[in-house]
Amino acid sequence: MIRTLAVENYRSLRKLIVPLDRLNVITGANGTGKSSLYRALRLLADSASGGAVAALAREGGLPSALWAGQAKAEATSMRLGFAGDEFGYAVDFGHPVPTSGEGATPSLFNLDPEIKRECTWAGPVLRPAALLCDRAGPAVRTRTADGGWHRTQGLRPYDSMLSELADPQLAPDLLRLRELIRSWRFYDHVRTDADAPARAARVGTRTPVLGHDGADLAAALQTIREIGDTGALDAAVDDAFPGTRVRVEDNGGRFEVRLHQRGLNRPLGAAELSDGTLRYLLWAAALLTPRPPSLLVLNEPETSLHPDLLRPLADLILHAAKDTQIVLVTHADPLAEAVAKGARRHRVDVNSVELVKESGETKVAGRESLLDEPLWYWPKR
Numbered sequence: 266m267i268r269t270l271a272v273e274n275y276r277s278l279r280k281l282i283v284p285l286d287r288l289n290v291i292t293g294a295n296g297t298g299k300s301s302l303y304r305a306l307r308l309l310a311d312s313a314s315g316g317a318v319a320a321l322a323r324e325g326g327l328p329s330a331l332w333a334g335q336a337k338a339e340a341t342s343m344r345l346g347f348a349g350d351e352f353g354y355a356v357d358f359g360h361p362v363p364t365s366g367e368g369a370t371p372s373l374f375n376l377d378p379e380i381k382r383e384c385t386w387a388g389p390v391l392r393p394a395a396l397l398c399d400r401a402g403p404a405v406r407t408r409t410a411d412g413g414w415h416r417t418q419g420l421r422p423y424d425s426m427l428s429e430l431a432d433p434q435l436a437p438d439l440l441r442l443r444e445l446i447r448s449w450r451f452y453d454h455v456r457t458d459a460d461a462p463a464r465a466a467r468v469g470t471r472t473p474v475l476g477h478d479g480a481d482l483a484a485a486l487q488t489i490r491e492i493g494d495t496g497a498l499d500a501a502v503d504d505a506f507p508g509t510r511v512r513v514e515d516n517g518g519r520f521e522v523r524l525h526q527r528g529l530n531r532p533l534g535a536a537e538l539s540d541g542t543l544r545y546l547l548w549a550a551a552l553l554t555p556r557p558p559s560l561l562v563l564n565e566p567e568t569s570l571h572p573d574l575l576r577p578l579a580d581l582i583l584h585a586a587k588d589t590q591i592v593l594v595t596h597a598d599p600l601a602e603a604v605a606k607g608a609r610r611h612r613v614d615v616n617s618v619e620l621v622k623e624s625g626e627t628k629v630a631g632r633e634s635l636l637d638e639p640l641w642y643w644p645k646r
């Protein structure tokens with residue numbers, strides 16, 4: 266489980282250290298930095314699959330991602346990190362060293378950020394004695410079984426040591442950490458419009474994990490029926506739409522969602538469902554996954570849901586929290602309240618984090634002093 270998330274100089278998150286628990290609800294007014302926090306977690310996950318530099322470049326590179334607020338010196342370093350029960354990880358992005366000039370290979374990628382430092386360590390905080398892997402520019406040292414260091418050179422500035430050096434023999438801890446991060450799952454504004462992929466019939470294959478675009482909704486629902494908690498699926502649908510049942514039909518290999526509603530002569534297909542109904546089914550499929558991830562991050566799941574559906578959605582989230590750590594980013598207070606209420610009923614703790622903006626900078630509401638902040642150290646450049 267992740268215990269601490271730390272972000273520095275990423276958009277409005279100038280210095281943000283957030284404690285995390287099993288079930289976390291992040292709220293805040295418009296523009297306070299909720300989606301930035303979601304994206305910071307995504308960028309960390311991208312590091313493990315070797316895509317963080319590309320993802321940052323797609324956002325407009327460091328010039329756009331770096332905190333643009335007033336400070337004594339302009340921000341030049343953007344850092345992301347987390348620490349969990351087992352491992353901690355931090356990465357430091359900076360401006361590239363220009364490759365123009367004598368003897369240099371010319372490049373058109375001079376705006377791509379570079380990874381300047383990267384560290385993994387055992388336990389909750391970075392200490393020299395706890396270091397497992399330590400990278401400075403192209404040089405990496407990895408702790409060996411006898412307590413010494415194995416050294417490698419030549420890591421490219423746009424590659425993460427997580428994706429390049431995770432070797433079962435040389436760096437088994439790095440491999441475990443990489444697989445842990447790769448199992449994080451993110452859902453953000455899955456489409457439900459008239460042309461949404463979730464509305465089309467598709468060839469079905471066993472789908473324990475709903476895809477990001479929801480195109481495999483029917484297969485994911487059928488997989489829950491066959492190997493997952495089919496009772497919870499029926500209960501979730503009946504809870505939201507009393508008297509309604511969801512079924513999946515196989516039409517010559519193509520799977521289609523069918524909603525059997527009280528008072529209708531024939532079931533409705535996915536193409537006929539309202540946006541809100543389809544979205545709720547997508548959330549049911551995502552949250553009742555038969556293969557729970559170590560971390561599930563949801564960005565504004567309340568979008569296009571009627572207020573009546575927020576309580577059933579909260580119950581689905583609480584159900585998922587039994588097997589998964591959850592970060593719920595929401596600007597719907599009724600959803601946050603429904604989660605808090607359900608949690609009290611189930612005697613589960615909720616870590617509620619309210620973000621506020623002060624002088625262009627995202628802060629955690631209610632922090633009186635630095636002592637309220639979790640302990641965190643960045644690797645030095």
Ligand SMILES: Nc1ncnc2c1ncn2[C@@H]1O[C@H](COP(=O)(O)OP(=O)(O)OP(=O)(O)O)[C@@H](O)[C@H]1O
Nearest residue numbers: 276277295296297298299300301329330331332333
């Ligand atoms: N490079 C930057 N430096 C400083 N602030 C930035 C930078 N880039 C974006 N911002 C600001 O960060 C703020 C946070 O945006 P974000 O999208 O995370 O807000 P949000 O809490 O998700 O809001 P909403 O509820 O509207 O979705 C915005 O006000 C934006 O102007």
Ligand SMILES: [Mg+2]
Nearest residue numbers: 299300301565
């Ligand atoms: Mg947002």
